[in-house]
Amino acid sequence: xxxxxxxxxxxxxxxxxxxxxxxxxxxxxxxxxxxxxxxxxxxxxxxxxxxxxxxxxxxxxxxxxxxxxxxxxxxxxxxxxxxxxxxxxxxxxxxxxxxxxxxxxxxxxxxxxxxxxxxxxxxxxxxxxxxxxxxxxxxxxxxxxxxxxxxxxxxxxxxxxxxxxxxxxxxxxxxxxxxxxxxxxxxxxxxxxxxxxxxxxxxxxxxxxxxxxxxxxxxxxxxxxxxxxxxxxxxxxxxxxxxxxxxxxxxxxxxxxxxxxxxxxxxxxxxxxxxxxxxxxxxxxxxxxxxxxxxxxxxxxxxxxxxxxxxxxxxxxxxxxxxxxxxxxxxxxxxxxxxxxxxxxxxxxxxxxxxxxxxxxxxxxxxxxxxxxxxxxxxxxxxxxxxxxxxxxxxxxxxxxxxxxx
Amino acid sequence: xxxxxxxxxxxxxxxxxxxxxxxxxxxxxxxxxxxxxxxxxxxxxxxxxxxxxxxxxxxxxxxxxxxxxxxxxxxxxxxxxxxxxxxxxxxxxxxxxxxxxxxxxxxxxxxxxxxxxxxxxxxxxxxxxxxxxxxxxxxxxxxxxxxxxxxxxxxxxxxxxxxxxxxxxxxxxxxx
Numbered sequence: 001x002x003x004x005x006x007x008x009x010x011x012x013x014x015x016x017x018x019x020x021x022x023x024x025x026x027x028x029x030x031x032x033x034x035x036x037x038x039x040x041x042x043x044x045x046x047x048x049x050x051x052x053x054x055x056x057x058x059x060x061x062x063x064x065x066x067x068x069x070x071x072x073x074x075x076x077x078x079x080x081x082x083x084x085x086x087x088x089x090x091x092x093x094x095x096x097x098x099x100x101x102x103x104x105x106x107x108x109x110x111x112x113x114x115x116x117x118x119x120x121x122x123x124x125x126x127x128x129x130x131x132x133x134x135x136x137x138x139x140x141x142x143x144x145x146x147x148x149x150x151x152x153x154x155x156x157x158x159x160x161x162x163x164x165x166x167x168x169x170x171x172x173x174x175x176x177x178x179x180x181x182x183x184x185x186x187x188x189x190x191x192x193x194x195x196x197x198x199x200x201x202x203x204x205x206x207x208x209x210x211x212x213x214x215x216x217x218x219x220x221x222x223x224x225x226x227x228x229x230x231x232x233x234x235x236x237x238x239x240x241x242x243x244x245x246x247x248x249x250x251x252x253x254x255x256x257x258x259x260x261x262x263x264x265x266x267x268x269x270x271x272x273x274x275x276x277x278x279x280x281x282x283x284x285x286x287x288x289x290x291x292x293x294x295x296x297x298x299x300x301x302x303x304x305x306x307x308x309x310x311x312x313x314x315x316x317x318x319x320x321x322x323x324x325x326x327x328x329x330x331x332x333x334x335x336x337x338x339x340x341x342x343x344x345x346x347x348x349x350x351x352x353x354x355x356x357x358x359x360x361x362x363x364x365x366x367x368x369x370x371x372x373x374x375x376x377x378x379x380x381x382x383x384x385x386x387x388x389x390x391x392x393x394x395x396x397x398x399x400x401x402x403x404x405x406x
Numbered sequence: 407x408x409x410x411x412x413x414x415x416x417x418x419x420x421x422x423x424x425x426x427x428x429x430x431x432x433x434x435x436x437x438x439x440x441x442x443x444x445x446x447x448x449x450x451x452x453x454x455x456x457x458x459x460x461x462x463x464x465x466x467x468x469x470x471x472x473x474x475x476x477x478x479x480x481x482x483x484x485x486x487x488x489x490x491x492x493x494x495x496x497x498x499x500x501x502x503x504x505x506x507x508x509x510x511x512x513x514x515x516x517x518x519x520x521x522x523x524x525x526x527x528x529x530x531x532x533x534x535x536x537x538x539x540x541x542x543x544x545x546x547x548x549x550x551x552x553x554x555x556x557x558x559x560x561x562x563x564x565x566x567x568x569x570x571x572x573x574x575x576x577x578x579x580x581x582x
Contacts, residue, residue: 026408029408030408098434098435101434101435101438130457131457131458131533131534131535131536132458132461132535134460135465136457136461137462138465138469138471139464139465139468140464141465141467141469142465142468143472145473146441146468146472146473146476149473149476149477149480150438152479153434164479164480165480168473168477172473172493192535236452336487382420382490393430
């Protein structure tokens with residue numbers, strides 16, 4: 001069981017096996033790369049099947065329903081039935097659609113999410129070890145924006161195009177606070193390598209930087225386009241938005257991409273702010289680190305599902321106001337405060353440094369609250385129907401009339 | 407061997423995409439061709455182990471500029487329809503310049519002796535990105551150009567805001 005302590009032994013074993021089959025060393029490395037890529041792409045996609053079941057069940061419970069419960073124990077096999085159904089559905093391409101781009105969009109959408117995974121450190125010495133990983137995450141994130149834009153345009157449908165425009169406005173806007181929030185862990189760890197960021201978290205960064213963690217989390221939910229930020233597919237306004245014309249497996253790819261993206265946000269949040277694979281015994285047994293990372297990511301994912309089940313959808317102007325007038329300035333202030341204070345506190349040891357930054361975050365949060373209250377007073381009062389204050393439509397039961405023919 | 411294979415594949419894809427970007431009537435297709443070409447450039451940077459440049463290429467060109475281009479094209483009406491000629495009256499001069507450049511490059515490549523041994527590239531240091539970052543804020547390095555560039559961008563930003571505000575005021579006055 002030595003591979004529990006050193007997972008690279010598995011790779012070595014595979015390499016020896018392939019070499020033993022008579023492959024040349026160059027081909028063997030190529031085959032190992034391809035195998036690794038396949039494993040990294042297939043693992044998350046299989047995991048999505050469970051995620052879909054979990055999310056449906058969790059949202060159902062929040063809404064006082066039962067959720068899927070017919071196929072298999074607790075409805076666990078429901079996603080498989082759904083996939084089979086989607087596979088057998090007719091694949092419709094609109095007559096005036098741009099065929100090539102219409103085909104490409106779902107692939108791009110899923111690829112944009114899967115490409116995030118190679119940078120993620122899955123355990124000590126396992127997974128991504130890219131020295132520009134944080135920037136890489138930002139770069140790859142633009143792919144999913146592109147996919148939605150392409151999907152919306154190529155379907156040649158006005159609702160789809162409207163949905164795509166909304167999405168792009170939303171994604172470009174929320175990219176700003178995300179990048180600013182990402183800079184804080186980079187600053188604290190003095191590295192853009194996610195492995196180094198995990199290694200620097202003797203104290204989880206969420207203690208030293210709770211506000212950036214919150215900003216990252218909120219903006220990421222918006223980036224994925226989930227409730228309360230699911231304007232790109234607001235059913236009551238633009239039907240299904242950018243994927244309105246998609247059916248069968250192409251739709252399923254968008255769907256799987258969205259679910260996987262939500263979980264990936266959980267993974268990234270865990271890596272950047274919650275210590276990644278760190279946990280008791282994870283140094284000695286890297287496989288255990290994978291479990292810790294998975295656990296943390298799953299808890300964060302649960303919060304995303306919880307938010308989805310709880311909050312109503314935001315209006316588009318509120319949505320853009322929220323990021324440009326609140327999240328972005330807040331992230332800028334936190335970033336500058338952290339940069340200045342961290343320079344002073346860096347020699348103070350892990351815990352004093354984290355607690356000092358925590359105090360700064362709390363002060364900024366209180367100031368932001370005061371500012372918000374000031375702004376709130378200047379705004380018009382909310383349109384809440386108050387008897388006497390506004391005309392309120394009241395139902396007055398009709399007077400009981402005397403029966404006819406009396 | 408793998409590197410050569412990836413390079414050749416990227417080169418072919420980039421050339422095809424570049425031709426699409428230049429020759430296609432449909433503007434969205436042309437923009438997509440441009441995006442693929444820019445991605446190809448990023449791949450080339452990766453092959454040369456310049457990871458920071460590769461990622462910066464994608465962030466800036468694909469993430470910002472290309473999305474802006476595509477967005478503005480899609481906001482324009484009737485983009486799918488081809489209209490007008492592909493070229494404007496200056497095309498003979500463009501052809502002349504391109505032709506001269508082709509001749510020059512061909513001559514330069516020809517001038518290389520076929521058995522000339524190129525010196526092996528020095529190994530890329532592992533902390534390349536860190537060095538680049540340090541050089542950008544080093545007084546003996548590139549801090550002045552770096553700061554000048556950021557001031558320029560800031561000026562552009564403020565200018566854009568000013569133009570937008572002015573437009574709104576004029577609009578209000580016309581509505582009065």
